[in-house]
Amino acid sequence: MNFLSFRTLDRRTLLRGASTCLALPWLEAMMPRSVSAAETNAVPPRMGMFYFGTGMNMRQFYPDGFGPDAKLSRILKPLEKQRDQFTVLSGTTLQHGGGHDGAYPFSTSIARGEKQTISPDQLVAEHHGKHTRFPSLQLSVKRGTGFGSQALATISWNRQGIPLAAENDPQTIFQNLFRPTNEKQRSEQSNEFRQRGSVLDAILSNAKHLQQRLGHTDRRQLDQYFQSIREVETTLRREIDWADRPKPQPELNGFGDYEKAVTPEGNGKFVYDTYAKLMYDLIALAFQTDSTRVVSYVVRTELAGGVYPEFGVSKGYHELTHHGNDPKNLDELAKVDTIYMNHWSYFLNRLASIREGDKSLLDNTILGFSSGMGIGHSKDTLPTMISGGRGLGVRHQTHLQLADHTPLSSVWHTMVERMGIEIENDFQDSTGPIGELLA
Numbered sequence: 158m159n160f161l162s163f164r165t166l167d168r169r170t171l172l173r174g175a176s177t178c179l180a181l182p183w184l185e186a187m188m189p190r191s192v193s194a195a196e197t198n199a200v201p202p203r204m205g206m207f208y209f210g211t212g213m214n215m216r217q218f219y220p221d222g223f224g225p226d227a228k229l230s231r232i233l234k235p236l237e238k239q240r241d242q243f244t245v246l247s248g249t250t251l252q253h254g255g256g257h258d259g260a261y262p263f264s265t266s267i268a269r270g271e272k273q274t275i276s277p278d279q280l281v282a283e284h285h286g287k288h289t290r291f292p293s294l295q296l297s298v299k300r301g302t303g304f305g306s307q308a309l310a311t312i313s314w315n316r317q318g319i320p321l322a323a324e325n326d327p328q329t330i331f332q333n334l335f336r337p338t339n340e341k342q343r344s345e346q347s348n349e350f351r352q353r354g355s356v357l358d359a360i361l362s363n364a365k366h367l368q369q370r371l372g373h374t375d376r377r378q379l380d381q382y383f384q385s386i387r388e389v390e391t392t393l394r395r396e397i398d399w400a401d402r403p404k405p406q407p408e409l410n411g412f413g414d415y416e417k418a419v420t421p422e423g424n425g426k427f428v429y430d431t432y433a434k435l436m437y438d439l440i441a442l443a444f445q446t447d448s449t450r451v452v453s454y455v456v457r458t459e460l461a462g463g464v465y466p467e468f469g470v471s472k473g474y475h476e477l478t479h480h481g482n483d484p485k486n487l488d489e490l491a492k493v494d495t496i497y498m499n500h501w502s503y504f505l506n507r508l509a510s511i512r513e514g515d516k517s518l519l520d521n522t523i524l525g526f527s528s529g530m531g532i533g534h535s536k537d538t539l540p541t542m543i544s545g546g547r548g549l550g551v552r553h554q555t556h557l558q559l560a561d562h563t564p565l566s567s568v569w570h571t572m573v574e575r576m577g578i579e580i581e582n583d584f585q586d587s588t589g590p591i592g593e594l595l596a
Contacts, residue, residue, distance in 0.1 A: 200513050200521050201285065202549050202576050203444045205452040206278050206569070207526035208263055208312050209497065210459040211475055213540040214490040215532040219247055220556040227556035232494045235502040240555050242505055242519060243544040244594060248537075248559035249568060251529060252586060255536030257459040259529015260309035264453075266566045266585040273318035277569040278453045281576045285450045290399050294443060296330070296436060297323030297455035298421055298462060308458040323455060327418035327435040334439070334448050335404050405446035412438050421462070429465040430500075437504035445511050445518055456497065459529070468493055478532065494540075501526075505544055520548035523572050527565055537562055543594065549575040552596040559591065567591055 213232065220227035227245075229237055236243060251259060253268035261269035264276040278293055286292025295313045302320040303310035313321040324330055413435045419425040421432070436454070443449050457463045463474030470477065470489040477493070480486035508519035523546030531538030543551065559567075566585035574580060574590050 200516070200548070201288075201447060201450055203450045203452075203518075203522040204278065204281055204572055204576050205440065205454065205522065205524045206264060206276075206312060206572075207453075207524065208260060208455045208457070209526060209528045209540060210260060210308075210455065210457040211257070211463060211478055212528045212530040212532055212534075213494045214487060215535070215538050215540065216487065217491040218245075218494065218540050220245055223247075223554075223556045223558050225553075225555050229555075231491055232498055235495065235499045236505070239502060239505050239509075239544075241553055242509070242547070243542055243555070244551075244553045245556045246541040246543065246559055246563075246568065246591070247556065248561050248563045249527065249539045249541040249565045250537035250562045251527075251539060251565045252536070254529040254539070254565075255534050256530060257307040259536075260307075260312060260455070260459055261529075263527070263529050263565070264312045264569065265314055266564065273314045273320070275316045275318075276312060276314040276453070277573050278313055278451050279315055279321070281573055281578055282451045284578055285576065289447055289449045290402075290404070291334075291443075291449040293321075293451035293453070294330070294440075294449050295321050295323040295453050296440070297325050297458070299323070299455065299458050300325040300420070300422070303458065308460050310455055310458060311453070312455060313453045323453075326420045326423070327413075327432065327439060328415050330436075330439050331415040331418075334443055334446075335406060337404055337406075338400075405448065407442050407446055412442075427465070428467060430467065433500040434503055437500065438507060441504070441507045441511065441518065444508070444522060456526075464493055468496055501544075508545065516548045519545040522546065523549055523551060523575050525568050525572050527568070539565065541565065541568060543568065543572070546572075546575055547596075550596045551575060551594055554593075557591075557593055559593075563591075564588060571595075 217231045218233065220229050220233060222228055225240070229240070233245070251262060252266060253259075253262040258269040261267070261273070264278070265274055267273050282293040293313065295311050297310040299308065299310040300323065301310050302322050304320045309320070310325075311320050311323040313323075315321060324333075413431060415435065418435055419427045419432070421427060433456075440452050440454070443452065457474070460475050461473075464470055464472070464477075470493060472486070472489065474490075474493060477486050477490040480490060505519060508522055509517045511518035513521055524544040525542070526544075527539050527541040530536060531540065543553075545551070547553065564586045566587040567589060568591065570580065570584045570587040571590040571594060573584070
């Protein structure tokens with residue numbers, strides 16, 4: 158249907174229609190603006206952002222004391238042997254956090270309901286995505302975006318403030334990363350590329366004709382639409398460029414069985430311990446094979462989920478957070494958080510076991526996790542930690558007291574700069590990188 162067959166056209170209708178046409182993989186992919194580490198023959202840096210929805214039991218999260226010898230709390234005890242590879246940060250705040258909408262401002266500092274902007278992972282992906290099959294990976298315990306609900310499934314946003322859909326199926330992720338395509342699939346892929354190219358050409362042609370009929374405000378909105386088209390064109394060019402390049406075939410001894418993986422919403426017996434390790438191993442494999450250098454992962458969404466039968470607790474995670482100072486609720490809440498930290502320890506061990514020259518993959522990877530709230534829906538008592546990155550100039554000290562109300566964006570600011578990205582203007586509401594973390 159030709160847009161110009163109508164005498165009048167509602168601008169929002171056009172954009173809604175466009176969003177359907179533009180629902181293509183990796184919308185966030187853009188041409189990089191700087192030289193990557195690969196171009197200088199250096200080991201590439203990697204970065205991961207992780208979200209633990211509904212906070213944690215902060216009464217048993219922070220270590221006792223500060224500095225390298227701080228005594229680890231119950232929840233952090235699984236990380237005892239890795240204390241030289243992480244720093245817990247006290248004093249971080251999320252201005253628009255403190256409730257179950259906290260996933261929206263988590264990576265951008267912009268409240269739910271307001272126009273979002275590019276998230277730090279995507280800022281880094283613009284620079285480092287040039288040499289990888291995937292500029293970034295969005296992972297989650299829940300598939301899609303969850304946009305509009307409190308249980309947001311993604312913390313990644315492109316430059317237009319559009320949430321980027323996450324994948325939660327280990328089998329699908331593994332196939333996308335490593336499963337070779339056969340002749341039939343390549344033929345189907347070639348036809349798909351051709352059809353998508355034709356659709357983009359038609360959309361662009363009709364939109365340019367429409368532009369001549371619009372006022373200044375609508376033209377500005379349409380310019381954003383053109384930017385989205387340019388992003389999709391870049392994505393399509395990337396896919397075509399990578400289509401004939403063989404996918405890496407990693408060594409999988411000691412890894413789980415991805416052919417039998419079950420998603421949280423899937424059929425079959427779901428065991429979270431198995432699932433968590435499969436997902437963390439996929440991140441390690443994606444980094445090791447340089448399939449991507451940027452990952453975001455919603456480990457736990459707000460409100461729903463967070464507790465599984467094998468955890469052996471009496472209530473759901475959200476219900477436990479409304480503990481009413483009941484000792485049993487607080488104990489079970491800490492028990493669940495400790496289980497998640499056991500999986501984090503597994504992840505750090507996996508990255509540390511992969512050697513890259515005289516360093517480990519963990520040394521060359523900077524990881525940050527936190528939440529949109531702390532205990533009691535607090536926005537300034539957050540479970541914040543940076544792990545890894547010693548090869549990127551991070552100096553760990555187990556527990557660091559920051560100035561009160563240090564914006565969480567200062568953590569992302571630090572990570573982005575460790576990835577070699579120079580911040581030219583103000584970064585969100587950051588007060589600057591955390592100098593105490595830098596070697």
